[in-house]
Amino acid sequence: ERVLVPRGWKKKPVVLLFTVCRPGFFKASPHSPSCSKCPPHSYTLDEASTSCLCEEHYFRRESDPPTMACTRPPSAPRSAISNVNETSVFLEWIPPADTGGRKDVSYYIACKKCNSHSGLCEACGGHVRYLPQQTGLKNTSVMMVDLLAHTNYTFEIEAVNGVSDQNPGARQFVSVNVTTNQAAPSPVSSVKKGKITKNSISLSWQEPDRPNGIILEYEIKYFEKDQETSYTIIKSKETMITADGLKPGSAYVFQIRARTAAGYGGFSRRFEFETSPVSVAASSDQSQIPIIVVSVTVGVILLAVVIGFLLSGRRCGYSKAKQDPEEEKMHFHNGHIKLPGVRTYIDPHTYEDPNQAVHEFAKEIEASCITIERVIGAGEFGEVCSGRLKLQGKREFPVAIKTLKVGYTEKQRRDFLGEASIMGQFDHPNIIHLEGVVTKSKPVMIVTEYMENGSLDTFLKKNDGQFTVIQLVGMLRGIASGMKYLSDMGYVHRDLAARNILINSNLVCKVSDFGLSRVLEDDPEAAYTTRGGKIPIRWTAPEAIAFRKFTSASDVWSYGIVMWEVMSYGERPYWEMTNQDVIKAVEEGYRLPSPMDCPAALYQLMLDCWQKDRNSRPKFDEIVSMLDKLIRNPSSLKTLVNASSRVSNLLVEHSPVGSGAYRSVGEWLEAIKMGRYTEIFMENGYSSMDAVAQVTLEDLRRLGVTLVGHQKKIMNSLQEMKVQLVNGMVPL
Template sequence: MTMDYLLWVCSLIVPVVLAVEETLMDSRWATTELAWTTFPESGWEEVSGYDDSMSPIRTYQVCNVRQPNQNNWLRTDFIPRKGVLRVYVELKFSVRDCASIPNIPGSCKETFNLFYYESEGDTATDTSPLWRENPYVKVDTIAPDESFSLLETGRINTKVRSFGPLSKAGFYLAFQDLGACMSLISVRVFFKKCSTTIANFAVFPETATGAEATSLVIAPGACVTNAMEVSVPLKLYCNGDGEWMVPVGSCTCVAGFEPSADGTQCQACIPGTFKSKFGEGSCAPCPSNSRTSARGANICPCQNGFYRADSDPPDSGCTTIPSAPRNVISSVNETSLSLEWEEPKDTGGRSDLVYNVVCKKCLRDRSPCTRCDDNVDIAPRRLGLRQRKVVVRNLQAHTRYSFEVQAVNGVSGKNPTSPSYSTVNITTNQAAPSAVPTVHLMRSTSDTLSLSWLPPEKPNGVILDYEIKYQERGQAMSHTVTSQHSSSKVEGLRAATPYVVQVRARTVAGYGRYSNPMDFSTSLHSDPQKSVQDQLPLIIGSASAGLVVIVAMVVIAVVCLKKQRSGSELEYTEKLQQYISPGVKVYIDPFTYEDPNDAVHEFAKEIDISCVKIEEVIGAGEFGEVCRGRLKQAGRREMVVAIKTLKAGYTERQRRDFLAEASIMGQFDHPNVIRLEGVLTRSCPVLIITEFMENGALDSFLRLNDGRFTMTQLVGMLRGIAAGMKYLSDMNYVHRDLAARNILVNSNLVCKVSDFGLSRFLDDTSADPTYTSSLGGKIPIRWTAPEAIAFRKFTSASDVWSYGIVMWEVVSYGERPYWDMSNQDVMTAVEQDYRLPPPMDCPMVLHQLMLECWMKERNMRPKFSRIVSTLDKLLRNAASLKVVTSTYSGDLLRLGGTLPGHNRKSPESSQEIVRQQMSQTLPIRV
């Protein structure tokens, strides 16, 4: 996740829009009699009355309190629902206090019942549906907040009730009186909806709320004119109160258009201005040396003679080519040349100025100059020079050359003319010859050495003669002789004596360099017929002996390197142990081993294939099948085990990763971490043997046993998981994929951390230890901390975030975190500080601990050691687990708001309860 994405998330602010209500029926609109259906005729009576603003309206009243066993029904006309799923009913009524009515029987009531009946059309009659609760659906029993006596009239009550989901074309409302003296002043039926809004340059249509109060209805959006999508899909959630929440996706103004002042539309850039990129930026004046007369321009074209390089951004100014380099100075030294120059007077307005040096060789017959051969050496290089000096070597003697020093910048290729350059012409001088190649011994006697050699590769003129220098090995005094040819005989030497010989050539320019020194020896006896061919057997024998020595040295070097590597690994382990307390193990990453077999054999026990018996396949893993089997080893009882197999046709990398998991597990020894029994690497297939967990993965186990455990049992499971993670954290180990699916449960409900496929070594030598993933693997979004998603920074603190999600999974009996929201919606909601609400019957102290695990600042999250201590205190003080949230809510909880299901009028009360219950267990952040 890039910083641009984080800025985009922070900009997703939806304007505050009050919920909109649309009325389906209002009895106050009636200008004539309502004529609603009543049963019996002696019950409800329609009369003229006044509303609370003293406007005349039609009302219904009933007051048969002196007659027992009243059952009076009043039914409205058919009300079309217009496709909405949930409706609201606002009732205004007054009720007389039974105590103010003298001499009445005990059957007097001060309440009435509200019902509804769905129908595909206006089909109700005086007798159908039957006047009873079934087929009518009861909404609620309505009681007044205030009743009145004869001396206190005008006390009007207002009540609002809702019901749904509705599925048919419309419905009737019915009111049942069981013996009250009351007046039904007005009835208004309406539904709530989120009004049309524009957010992030996207238009979201008017949307009715869902069937339930906690429903979230998705409204798709569309970009405004001249805007484009930057993230999809475009949608908002309309909640049950008719308010927009959790915006997803965003639009932005396209290039050439900028946001309007009210932020609701994209308007074109005026002439003389431009906007090169899509985004929220404003139009800007054209940069230097460019102009535009069009509206909505996304680039300003360059003026004549000015250009932009292909790599220049559209909002950069236009530039031009540089002028020629100034004051080129040449210095010739025989067949070498030094060139220096000054910067051009005009660099074209750019900072990417470089220089090219072009060498041309010119013949004497006035023909055009041609490019120099590749053997001409220009140092440091020919093209793309930053410095203003080069040295040219290997030129031919007495030859005329022309050198162009070109000034080039990023727009030189845009100009049709040739680059700006300065020219310098030089003629090389006579040069001494190059060195003589290797000297050969043709014949030796007791007092002579017959020598030969090849002429220099570059004589640079006519060779006048050669000088042969010789001296006894180890002696400082040397002698010289000359020769007109490429061979010579050196005489007057001592018998059986080694000599060092060198040869050099001379031209009119002087002597060249000596050849490399060569060792030759005179013979013991004078034998003028002895030649080089006579010495061939000795030469061949010496060469063979030398070859044997070389091979032996190579073998010794390889062995030393292997020993050195083993010593390095041992030294690495010893140094690593210096950072931890004595007696405490530290996790060692198996990927530091060159050969995975070295790691797995160091940390895992090799088991013989005869000890393992596979009984049945129980699942499939990443690398192959997972089986149940039995392990019988000498001196140990037979035990049931889980067996992971490496599928046939595996690659070497798959085998390495498969064995790496065993190398990781083999380092751990804790009752809440899955135990490795051993591996089989010398058989086919390759196997990993672990202890067998009878109840399998924790998430599926909880779903199969929904509601069957006490809260104390669930907290005990959570305590075991936290203890295992504390052990792993103390070993400097980051799990990176902690989730209920990766926790295994045995027959005693002991939970153990497993699945170490995403784990890596945590280096704690730094102040803020982190692991940076270099792989492009998938990240489990719903369980991963936001900093790990955005920057792939995994720490023990990110494991604590994942542990909070595991707590929610356990208390909700394996429900999917964030339900059916997409991963993108989850990331957006978490960035906006939305968090999961407490599951049904969740103790407040546990949800408070979840919220601490989900703190945005990772340094503020609790350590696993404190989580274990907290859960231990809760298990000792079981009363703290009895204070639970009142209801379950499917809405996300926004940090700093109230807990879903609690009284929104007094959030302090619920938080005070949490504070009191947790004062002995957790620090509270309110």
């Protein structure tokens, strides 16, 4: 266009040229000197366009500048995995392959509670908590807590960006189905006072908001205000009690907790109530004298009756306190007396007739209810099979079946069923669950829940390097929780190892194999002393090896070894060292080195479990608490054990690597089944074992060894050679 300056101006006419943009170009402002090409995924069909239209399925936010490409919603997140811990679920996923061309990607979690019978699902509701949040998540993980026990959930993880709300199409998400486990009840929140006298206080309360199962009983703890070290426990199956024998005019503090098959929930907050003051009677009131006389007389008679009853009981050689079946009561001073009514383990060997123990703790199953499908392994007493169990009124479900081989002796039958007598006493989501036994027909069988992924050590070897640190910590947390339960029952496992941990499809770990297990005495310092028998040296605490004394603290030592097995994906503890070398090295104060890429916090916990003084080792409840903190704060797991210190801290007493263990690099690589890399090593100058000894993880990546499992195998082999015999252990 030509624009002429009007007549009358004294200056020369000026001609201004304005460019008209052709299709495919635009000019956002008439003052722009030139046209701009439409950004990606946009177009124009008309001349002189001031903006470009977005292609189909592409969008632009109002705040996006016209020069910005049109974008689309992201694709679904990938490879979502779950870790179930009682009534909490941890989800982790990989970002979407296609972010839609935007950087403002965040995540939204939809939670649905599903009915297993009807298949219908409904929104979870407001009681579920999301850590850190449900919407606007920037990181690729989230934890849901306060879920219901034994409930099927579906979680949908959706990636969203700035244009997702403009997309009329279907949502793009990845879903994860999980089933929560049993959980302890939530705390009692409401307590009301009833009748109060000078010596008693009556209370009532409501059932917890989330019982998570059938409430078996309540435990009421109370003490005189500011006298917390001397307290009283009352147990009741009702939601009301009367605490008597109290001091007049005194304040008392009450706390209540509920118990289900999963254990005790947390105590309620403290509720404070005061007894009535003593009413002082006039000394001149002679009418009280007959009452006092009668009271004293009745008291003397009652005392005589009680003494007579006790003496008669002693003459019979047996006495038993008579208790109200609905209420039990016991006093505590400084917390040293054992709680009454708390479930404790009963050693089946104490039964004169072992069959009685089996029938008391294990349910008898009709053989016709069991379908054996295939053999999955061999046990000490016979084959281990998988199959299905159909009980009356219930749906058929998969089970594992241990069978007793034909031609067994009576002792073998007792030993075989002894494990069922032990297992049947446990009820915890991280202890293998006994369904029942078959003893009235042949073959004799023990039926347990089926764990799809088998033993933990084999599973980890098959999936070397495939899990995140959080998933591995979740596995360890489950094992620790199961061991805490056993420890609380006064039970020592004695053979805790990754081979005796089973893992299901949800990556829930459960303690199994109770063949070597024994019971603790009531005294927490007591230990079971064996009379010979095989001991798993690599997993056993030094005091248990030296003195055959096993405690919960020796189980903690074994747990530290299990931690090392998990973090090294099923590596054999102490590698090829002999048992005698292991005993000698541990006694001299050396410990296994940190596995590759192990968080420093986890390795420190291992070293704590391997303290020589058993009283210095953490308790299982402390271990569970510590792992919970790490799971809630994943950033604490990012600090790894320094790779150089893993070797520099090692004691080197023997000759250098390559002194004859392997004659060539090729022989060494073939021995660890990594022969495919021989040519690469040789071409890059690693032609001797001395040169190979200097290889680092970065060197392996540069050489093209990209598979995590292969990297770990090579580095672990090098470290094993560097720390032959006691050289492989970090001194404490």
